[in-house]
Amino acid sequence: MKRIGVLTSGGDSPGMNAAVRAVVRKAIYHNVEVYGIYQGYHGLMNASIKKLELGSVGDIIHRGGTILGTARSEKFKTEAGQEKAVQVLRQYGIEGLVVIGGDGSFRGAEKLSQKGIATIGVPGTIDNDIPCTDFTIGFDTALNTVIEAIDKIRDTATSHERTFLIEVMGRNAGDIAxxxxxADGAETILIPEAEYSIDEVVDRLKRGHRRGKKHSIIVVAEGVGSAVEIGKEIEAKTGYDCRVTVLGHIQRGGSPTAFDRMLASRMGAFAVECLLKGEKGKMVGIRNNQMVATPISEALAQTHTVDLSLYQLAKELSI
Structure with missing residues (x-):
């Protein structure tokens, strides 16, 4: 293999640039040309492609977002769109493709693999919702952004003796929450993977008040529902003053943590190794701190789960 492409797709996540850098420099180290594909699958279909050199990825390891840009494409989901993408790749002589993104991006990579393009997926999403890997690129950075925000909110919650609900991202996964x-000692955590009762939440708050606790932090995963509506229910049942903070897209930005830079560098380089060994239609991941490669079809067939023992531990420590 003498020429590969790399693209980022779906929602951006801190560490994507570190992964792109690793792909480019690992490939060049092995005398393989690398072409950057801009704006994801949309850019691929429109031949928004440029050859990348060593200097093209200089000074990006510390930057959030993605220098390649990202976009969602409905057209690529069609047979005609996928055929167009294959045509462009062959026109440029690109034999292998590294796709950095989440499950939607992986579905696209699998389609290209089925059409004869060697593809390797690199899991890049703050949601940490990709099976067959312990962590995804961007999760640790988003997690630390949320923790920093909760620390600050707790300061004002303490001062004003209020109940604060913080809604965090994660789509249908509760990992961030x-x-x-x-990590932040929240009194209550609401995640999609565990059923909850609003009465149980209220009872927990009241028990805290009876022992003299004047403020509380409730972390709500967006997959559970609106923190605003949950806050209204709590106010109606308790009379306590509730405030809601929806952290939103601040969680997707920022300089990646050391963990995410290391993870992205290892995954990007390993993706190139997989291509050079002739593998295709696989995703790279980390299991027990070791790089692993799993068929994308196998990963997509599984359902992401959280470690519910951590959820139980959080409940026990917040009595």
């Missing part, structure tokens, strides 16, 4: 809530 669970890890941030446990």
């Amino acid at each position: 669970l890890w941030a809530g446990l």
